[in-house]
Amino acid sequence: MNDWTEQLPEAARQYLYGRKLDEVECIVADLAGVARGKAMPAAKFAKQTHFYLPNSIFLQTITGDWADIEGQAFTEPDMILTPDFTTASAAPWTGDYTLQVIHEIADQTGAPVPIAPRNVLKRVVELYNARGWVPIVAPEMEFFLVARNVDPAHPVEPPMGRSGRRAAARQAYSMSAVDEYGPVIDDIYDFAEAQGLEIDGILQEGGAGQVELNLRHGDPVKLADEIFYFKRLIREAALRHDCYATFMAKPIEDEPGSAMHIHHSVVDAKTGHNIFSEPDGSESRAFLHFIAGLQTHIPAVTAILAPYVNSYRRYVPDFAAPINLEWARDNRTTGLRVPVSEPESRRAENRLAGMDCNPYLGIAASLACGYLGLMDGIYPKDEFKGDAYASAEGIPRNVAEALDLFEAAPALHEVLGPEFCRVYAAVKRLEYKEFLQVISPWEREHLLLNV
Template identity: 70%
Template sequence: MSWQTKIPPAAQAYLESNRLDEVECVIADLPGIARGKAVPAAKWENQAHFHLPNSIFFQTITGDWGEAAGPDGFLEPDMILKPDLATATPAPWADDGTLQVIHDAFDQKGRPVGCAPRNVLKRVCDLYAKEGWTPVVAPEMEFYLVGRNIDPAKPIEPMMGRTGRPAAGRQAYSMSAVDDYGPVIDDIYEFAEIQGIEIDGITQEGGAGQLEINLRHGDPVALADQVFYFKRLLREAALRHDCFATFMAKPIEGEPGSAMHVHHSVMDAKGQNIFTGKGGGETDAFFHFIGGLQEHMPSVIAVIAPYVNSYRRYVRDHAAPINLEWGRDNRTTGIRIPISDPSARRIENRLAGMDCNPYLCIAASLACGYLGMMNETRPDKRWRGDAYESEDDIPQGLYAALELFDEAKEMHQVLGEEFARVYSIVKRTEYEEFLHVISPWEREHLLLNV
């Protein structure tokens, strides 16, 4: 039972009051879906690793497969998945005592699997470490609570609030709107506390049934783990109250999209923020990080906006940036510098959608900043005023975004050549699947008019 001394305090506290029945051994695939095995507790205690086929990283969001197996063909060899005990956390919605543990993927020679999303993020963090830097991130998660939707042909609708009316839109920061989902939020807080996840705040956003949850800043891998866990937590809390939590970038026509804004800072070996100089001013590293985001973000839009639906969020004058301008305390720019003390100086990337894989999103954003600092890339002049008046800098669709991703050889070296190869194949397969679907818009406007 020595493993129990190596798990976080929240998991230890859970086991003090719950008999452990099962351990869920999980790993995130390319979309960020939890794959893995549920193992009886007695077996878990004698298990150092388990196996899954490498084909889990070749699956599209629909469950189909991309031809990404490589020259040896689709043999589906087993990977070795090893637990990271620091990620152990309860599953408080389970009927019996259950822990979740995130695993890392290795091939049979002990090498990290290059297309595993958590390994991609670790690879980027290692590049920072080689320069004596430690990246720090803080994600902001937007999502919708919606009515149960069991018929894909029907539009998604806001959830029913305690008033008996559908959740109201255009009520950003309304405390009454937050109270409308009180029972769901109570379960979110309870689950998060049991799991040891520290919430920095919950606010009502501009959409009908749209909320934002902020997490405390910290290590990029640990924060990505929390977002990965939090998506499941939110879904389970919603299901208890006859509604769905959705992380689609644009779930409801006419309502704002849902983003995952990521705040970045970088510490040196002494724990000092390298974006701030001795006199409290902004450093070259600060501007180079911004320059890297501006230079390289178009090439990773396919990673931070990974679905055809993602691009419905990038609408001018509709609560999502469509540019790569940077500005101070300006929410119309894609890159925002929030108000902060010099020691907490940070850069906010506002472009990612909440439908992203958190490991890949954070890895891509940090990779852009890393290349900016390594290449000493200078940013454009600070934008003043409404940045919706600037040029559109976002690819208009997944296919165009993938074209830019495939051309970004320098970015591939940072994220990993194997990841870049597999990701492109899987996403192109997914796009081709989408082209087989005929939408209601096409039936309405083309059936009898063309």
């Protein structure tokens, strides 16, 4: 084997055992979480230590336009990308033997590019580490399998199951509902195994064709890498079976939306103990500080947790998506939930993030809120009792309002990075402006001849 292949994780080495590697995909996640980069023959990859991409990939909207950043010339300087071999993973859906490798991103002086989403998350994790803390996350991924939709003007429909009927809604936790699209699930498992990705469980959610995939807890950067990979492999598994997988927050009218619930705990780096629990097993003050940080600062990072116009269609009262900032123990109607657990695994669950957010940025934003709560030593409101769906709304309800709050949050800017926040806001403002130019079918139906 060549020297570089000896640095590969065990799963990647097993995938290549006795096979000839054909291609390497050198990738990074852009602001939307889309994989950008270059593919090259394995022989060429073996001969180079890095490659270049322009920084404009982080200035691009989801529609492909580029934002102008005030005071910054659009010269597209090159960034230097070097492979992080710990992320090397198979691309088992390809026709030949291909590896994917996520790359580190630095400027030409060697400093981390501050607007790269993976670097934003690393920055937040390093703030925890500087305090002697190790943040732990466990994400939950919700997504829909849907029928092929080649005409954007046509509504999205559930997929056809093996029974010959379309997937039905209101079948949460039904095993027979999962069996309806079992071949897709089987490929998800097979692809994940080939990539060395561990699945904690798969279940049917409440929407028609809606699936939830749980990941085990661990390092935030590693888990964000895995979600980045999972989104791609799930899409590929669906395409093999004549359907799409979508991570839109709200792809189907009158169905629940898809969330990325994030479970948080924090460990003392020296002792390995969960700082959310006291030695006697009771809840610590740090636990309440963390919850208070989420409660206080989530409105200002909603622009990250809910990045698109469609994201806010998920926030519908009494429709399985909390839109409040209440917290409670074992209560899924609150935006902030404390799951049932033993003291060593005590955690806080942020239920507000959408599955359409960039996993690096969504986790970074949630951790940033908790970090500020820990640093400021603040306390949350009293625990909510009862059905929080009936409580006051606590988050912005559209992109413009969310961006206003995001831009007026200097404490969060210091945690996430001022330059990143400036660029992110500019890109999202441009996306929203582009959306406002579109005339919807609703407008044509109800306004064309009536007003």
